[in-house]
Amino acid sequence: MKIFDNSKMYPFYFLLGFYFALKKGLFMLIGIIYFLVIVLANTIGAISGMGGGVIIKPVLDLLAKDSVAAISFYSTVAVFTMSLVSTWRQVKNGISLNWRLVAFISAGSILGGVGGNVVFEGLLLFLADESLVQLIQITLTIVTLIFALLYSRFDWKNYHFDSLISYFLSGLVLGFLASLLGIGGGPINVSLLMLLFSFPIKEATIYSIATIFFSQLAKIVTIAFGTGFGRYDLTMLFFVVPAAILGGLLGSRFNHLLAPKKVTLVFQAVIVLVLLINLYNGWQILAK
Known part of the structure; x- marks a missing residue:
């Protein structure tokens, strides 16, 4: 009886194995990039009250090849996780x-x-064009960044609103921008809280992070009951969530240790850096 000789299939098996190994290696590489970006961004975000998304979104727009919706979703999950961890840590520390x-x-x-x-x-x-949506996000982010930088740099007049409606309306604006821009709130949170309620910067960062938690929770719930999670590669969350937790723990620790002037310097430095990244990303879209 003639036994089937599959030796001619060896090149095919080799190429197939090489393809899956390459695909797995590429997935790991992308995951590591996401992990490193999110740890760094969320650490800085928890220190400054920006939430991390203001760094995650433009950096992943620059480095990653995922869709606008996917990057916005991963950023939302990362910032939500960080804000939960950071707020819990601050309360535990007696704040x-x-x-x-x-x-x-x-x-x-x-x-x-x-x-x-x-x-x-x-x-x-x-x-029907993700590039246009991304350009709108970038433009609005740049506007909020410039406002935040000018406010933190110059001694603008502060207000002392203390009514429940003022709290609610400020949250409404902050939550809307955080969700629309996919940045978790960013510098606009800290600046607006300082402007309207005369908070010192370290206190404003704590309330900013607490606010970010609820706005991002609302976005995740809206996605769950709206479009669903089917269009996202959820395996990437194995990198996103641990990175967000680590960033939240590190950031809340440094925020507790740093003096207010140091927090302000971190805040301003990050704004300038992210402003430059957003300008570059916008130029790349317009140059296409």
């Missing part, structure tokens, strides 16, 4: 929070977060 303020700003940020995600999904459907 006293005005829970009435947190409750009403968070209520506004939840509603704003839902609205921001609805507008984001609407832009993706209406424009």
Whole structure:
């Protein structure tokens, strides 16, 4: 009886094995890039109150090849995880929070977060060109960055609003921008909280992170009951979530140790860096 000789198939098996090894290696490489970017971004984000997304979003736009929606989703999960860890760590360290303020700003940020995600999904459907949506995000991010830089650099007048409606409306605006831009709130949170409620920067960073938690929670819930998670590669979360936890722990630790002037310097330095990255990303889109 003649036995089937499959030796001619060896080159095919070799190429098939090489393809899967290459694919797995590429996945690991992308995962490592995501991990390193998110650890660094969330550490800085937790120190400065920016939330990390303001760094994650433009850097992954620059380095990664995922869709605008996917990068926005990964950034949201990373910032949500970081804000949860950082807030828990701050409370554990004995930081006293005005829970009435947190409750009403968070209520506004939840509603704003839902609205921001609805507008984001609407832009993706209406424009049918991810580059245009990305350009809108970049433009609005640049505007908020410039405002935050000017506010932190110059001694602008502060207000002392203390009404529940002012807490709610500020949360509404912050949540909307955080969700729409996919940056978790970023520098606009800290600057607006300092402007409206006369918080010192270290206190503003703590309330900013607490607010970011609720706005990103609202966005994740909106995605779950809206488009769902089917269009995202959820295996990437094995890199995203641990990196976000590590960044949140490191950032809250450094925030507790650093003096307010050092926190301000970190805040301003990150704004300038991210502003340059966003300008470059915008130029790349326009040059296509």
